[in-house]
Amino acid sequence: MAKPTAAVFSFTGCEGCSLAILECEKELLDVVKLVDFVEWREAMSERTEAMIDLGFIDGAISTHHDEKKIRQVRERVRMLISIGACATNAGVNALKHRYGLREVKEIVYGEAGAEFDTISARPVHAVVPVEFEIPGCPIQGEEFLRIVLDIVQGKQPRLPNYPVCVECKRKENVCVFEKGMICMGPVARAGCGADCPSYGAWCEACRGFVDNPNDEAHEEVLTKYGVTSEELLQRYDIFCAYELEERKSRQQGQR
Amino acid sequence: MALLVMSEDYVRALIGKLMKETRVVAPHVREGRKQWQFADVVDPGRVALEYVSTILPPKKYAFPTEDDLVHWRTEEGFSAEPVLSVEPLVLFGVHPCDIYGLESLDISLTDTYVDPNWVARRRAMRIVGIDCLPDEWCFCSSMKTCSVSSGYDLFLTPINNWSEYVAEAATGAGAAMLAVAEGREASSHDLAQMRAWQNDKLARQRDRRINTEVNDLPLHFTGFADSVVWERWSRKCYSCGTCNTTCPTCFCFDVLDKLKLSLDEGYRSRVWDGCMLEDFAVVAPHENFREERHERLRHRFYRKYAYLYTRYGRPYCSGCGRCVRQCLADIDPVKVINDLLTEARKEAAGHGL
Numbered sequence: 001m002a003k004p005t006a007a008v009f010s011f012t013g014c015e016g017c018s019l020a021i022l023e024c025e026k027e028l029l030d031v032v033k034l035v036d037f038v039e040w041r042e043a044m045s046e047r048t049e050a051m052i053d054l055g056f057i058d059g060a061i062s063t064h065h066d067e068k069k070i071r072q073v074r075e076r077v078r079m080l081i082s083i084g085a086c087a088t089n090a091g092v093n094a095l096k097h098r099y100g101l102r103e104v105k106e107i108v109y110g111e112a113g114a115e116f117d118t119i120s121a122r123p124v125h126a127v128v129p130v131e132f133e134i135p136g137c138p139i140q141g142e143e144f145l146r147i148v149l150d151i152v153q154g155k156q157p158r159l160p161n162y163p164v165c166v167e168c169k170r171k172e173n174v175c176v177f178e179k180g181m182i183c184m185g186p187v188a189r190a191g192c193g194a195d196c197p198s199y200g201a202w203c204e205a206c207r208g209f210v211d212n213p214n215d216e217a218h219e220e221v222l223t224k225y226g227v228t229s230e231e232l233l234q235r236y237d238i239f240c241a242y243e244l245e246e247r248k249s250r251q252q253g254q255r
Numbered sequence: 256m257a258l259l260v261m262s263e264d265y266v267r268a269l270i271g272k273l274m275k276e277t278r279v280v281a282p283h284v285r286e287g288r289k290q291w292q293f294a295d296v297v298d299p300g301r302v303a304l305e306y307v308s309t310i311l312p313p314k315k316y317a318f319p320t321e322d323d324l325v326h327w328r329t330e331e332g333f334s335a336e337p338v339l340s341v342e343p344l345v346l347f348g349v350h351p352c353d354i355y356g357l358e359s360l361d362i363s364l365t366d367t368y369v370d371p372n373w374v375a376r377r378r379a380m381r382i383v384g385i386d387c388l389p390d391e392w393c394f395c396s397s398m399k400t401c402s403v404s405s406g407y408d409l410f411l412t413p414i415n416n417w418s419e420y421v422a423e424a425a426t427g428a429g430a431a432m433l434a435v436a437e438g439r440e441a442s443s444h445d446l447a448q449m450r451a452w453q454n455d456k457l458a459r460q461r462d463r464r465i466n467t468e469v470n471d472l473p474l475h476f477t478g479f480a481d482s483v484v485w486e487r488w489s490r491k492c493y494s495c496g497t498c499n500t501t502c503p504t505c506f507c508f509d510v511l512d513k514l515k516l517s518l519d520e521g522y523r524s525r526v527w528d529g530c531m532l533e534d535f536a537v538v539a540p541h542e543n544f545r546e547e548r549h550e551r552l553r554h555r556f557y558r559k560y561a562y563l564y565t566r567y568g569r570p571y572c573s574g575c576g577r578c579v580r581q582c583l584a585d586i587d588p589v590k591v592i593n594d595l596l597t598e599a600r601k602e603a604a605g606h607g608l
Contacts (some may be wrong), residue, residue, distance in 0.1 A: 005589050
């Protein structure tokens with residue numbers, strides 16, 4: 001079997017997920033034995049016109065230019081994989097939805113804002129079909145490598161569908177709530193090894209939610225810990241603003 | 256039975272002596288809070304002798320959260336070798352509930368298939384038990400696990416307000432520890448204090464009890480699979496599996512293949528799993544036979560208090576209270592069981608019984 005070709009395309013975001021792949025320094029020489037990178041802005045100057053087997057996308061779709069470009073990329077890629085919070089659920093880009101687009105442009109750029117092309121931030125899957133999504137802000141190198149291995153072997157890659165609490169408890173961390181902070185861990189998708197709670201922070205759900213989070217239970221618990229509904233929304237909003245919008249419209253569709 | 260009364264200093268000196276021969280693990284304060292963790296002893300002065308409960312139970316030393324089972328390679332043809340690292344270990348300062356937990360896993364992990372990793376590590380393990388006082392979550396008196404008569408080499412009961420400990424050796428290994436320990440002879444007054452300790456433990460749980468005898472639990476669970484109790488409590492449940500992860504008697508695991516990027520070598524490993532997690536019961540072709548939250552909650556309770564009880568003759572619950580102590584939603588087995596008993600009584604009254 002010929003070695004699959006691979007490319008990384010970056011959209012609206014910090015390109016940190018593209019960097020997270022480069023940071024797999026010890027493994028990169030093994031990775032390039034499995035796939036041939038043919039286009040990757042952050043890592044190489046070469047470009048290609050040919051069909052690409054594996055296309056990794058980081059960044060959200062947040063301008064008309066992004067939208068046009070992702071449609072073109074989709075045409076050239078056999079298997080499209082979103083990587084990172086921005087590409088998988090619009091990430092922090094969707095925070096701007098709290099405001100009107102005109103207001104957002106003015107806040108960020110002042111009078112010059114009128115010149116900027118910005119649209120509502122969307123994940124890649126909201127614009128073109130994607131074959132798989134690797135969440136996280138940024139992605140975990142180890143998980144990326146495992147998923148590349150699965151794909152190369154023709155296996156269906158899988159993500160954990162359990163909350164961060166599982167990995168946090170395995171590390172015997174004192175619960176974030178017991179330290180007087182609040183945490184999204186009980187509803188957030190694991191796979192990060194509970195990094196944030198392990199270093200004294202709280203989980204912001206950068207990997208999005210588990211398939212079926214118990215929001216009612218979480219609201220009850222947060223209320224018990226004295227969190228107001230506005231603060232609650234702010235916690236959900238950091239990385240999951242778009243996911244919440246999506247869920248709301250799905251629920252309305254069901255009614 | 257060899258008995259010795261040791262001061263706290265002598266107990267710590269004994270830990271120091273054991274450390275010269277063997278790796279010793281014991282409870283330590285975690286992150287400066289009223290939470291503890293079994294960890295390697297570096298300084299016997301830092302071991303927490305008076306503690307309530309560790310976040311994870313000591314089973315992690317025989318059944319780690321992640322454990323490589325098989326290493327395989329294709330260099331010079333396919334070969335696969337079992338992986339097992341075992342070293343002699345002293346578990347120092349184990350509470351009776353956790354000794355009960357280890358003994359429970361001795362039964363279930365050697366039942367139909369003898370788990371070689373568990374057995375090898377347990378054989379290399381010496382246990383020094385220590386008695387404790389319950390907090391507001393412990394319910395060992397309901398499970399009858401406040402004291403144990405086996406499963407340890409040496410057992411320490413605090414007396415004189417934790418200033419001294421009565422050490423009792425139960426095995427040759429325990430007697431060997433006593434032989435190198437310093438202390439004084441036990442008086443009848445010391446022995447009376449030992450008995451008083453047990454009574455105190457029970458008394459402190461007088462208002463926190465299941466409203467039945469523990470050996471009646473399998474009977475009470477019979478016929479209540481459709482009870483409203485399961486749905487009621489599951490509404491609060493995150494399905495985060497914290498009760499599974501922290502449980503001293505849970506032993507379910509998932510098996511994963513970890514392939515090296517070179518493709519010519521890999522490990523088959525197991526990681527802890529939990530029946531409360533949504534994907535626990537997913538089978539091919541992505542069929543989940545416990546898809547609903549209440550089905551998973553019910554299953555866990557039936558495992559603990561009915562299925563395994565019937566199979567092995569003991570509850571698969573040590574009453575250690577970790578599950579509720581760590582549960583953000585306060586799902587408390589004592590309250591759930593009592594709720595079930597109340598519903599059962601209502602139903603019986605409905606039948607004119």
